[in-house]
Amino acid sequence: DQQVKQNSPSLSVQEGRISILNCDYTNSMFDYFLWYKKYPAEGPTFLISISSIKDKNEDGRFTVFLNKSAKHLSLHIVPSQPGDSAVYFCAASAYGANSKLTFGKGITLSVRP
Amino acid sequence: DTAVSQTPKYLVTQMGNDKSIKCEQNLGHDTMYWYKQDSKKFLKIMFSYNNKELIINETVPNRFSPKSPDKAHLNLHINSLELGDSAVYFCASSQGLAGDNEQFFGPGTRLTVL
Numbered sequence: 256d257q258q259v260k261q262n263s264p265s266l267s268v269q270e271g272r273i274s275i276l277n278c279d280y281t282n283s284m285f286d287y288f289l290w291y292k293k294y295p296a297e298g299p300t301f302l303i304s305i306s307s308i309k310d311k312n313e314d315g316r317f318t319v320f321l322n323k324s325a326k327h328l329s330l331h332i333v334p335s336q337p338g339d340s341a342v343y344f345c346a347a348s349a350y351g352a353n354s355k356l357t358f359g360k361g362i363t364l365s366v367r368p
Numbered sequence: 369d370t371a372v373s374q375t376p377k378y379l380v381t382q383m384g385n386d387k388s389i390k391c392e393q394n395l396g397h398d399t400m401y402w403y404k405q406d407s408k409k410f411l412k413i414m415f416s417y418n419n420k421e422l423i424i425n426e427t428v429p430n431r432f433s434p435k436s437p438d439k440a441h442l443n444l445h446i447n448s449l450e451l452g453d454s455a456v457y458f459c460a461s462s463q464g465l466a467g468d469n470e471q472f473f474g475p476g477t478r479l480t481v482l
Binding site for chain 1: 372408411412413424458467470474476
């Protein structure tokens, strides 16, 4: 039972354009959402997060939007750079102790020079 | 200056063997995790330890036995390896247990069972 879904396995965009990576979730208990970025042969690294009390969080070129009613979040990267080419994982958790991260299966982003 | 390190990076072994993967973090974190990324690419948590105490055990077969000798180390021992154990195993650490604490991941150990 996939509680975090990243339905598009891949995305290809031109350098300088916007990349929009989507994520849906089914568990209404999720209160915190994270995006991790992963390069080949490396572990995931934290990119940006958002709590359920917000609908937007911005960090430089990266912005995450949360639509709680739709149980949907998206990561916007603008402008996209070739170095952004990686696998992006959406993850969710519920506040509180003993909480765990539930990950989606990732989206492979390719940014063409 | 590796924050979370795992050894070995690659592990190829025969069915039925017993193997261990080691993990160390130098971040001073009190919580460590093991994740499995299978062929379908999902990253799924297996275990978490907080101050050497087992917190999460996600219905993992008891052939998998984590061991935390201290807060900086969380090793994973696997008995009687099966073909389905082939995957990439990631260790991670965080400060505290809360779901909003950033987790730092190691580079992964690719286990291949023949």
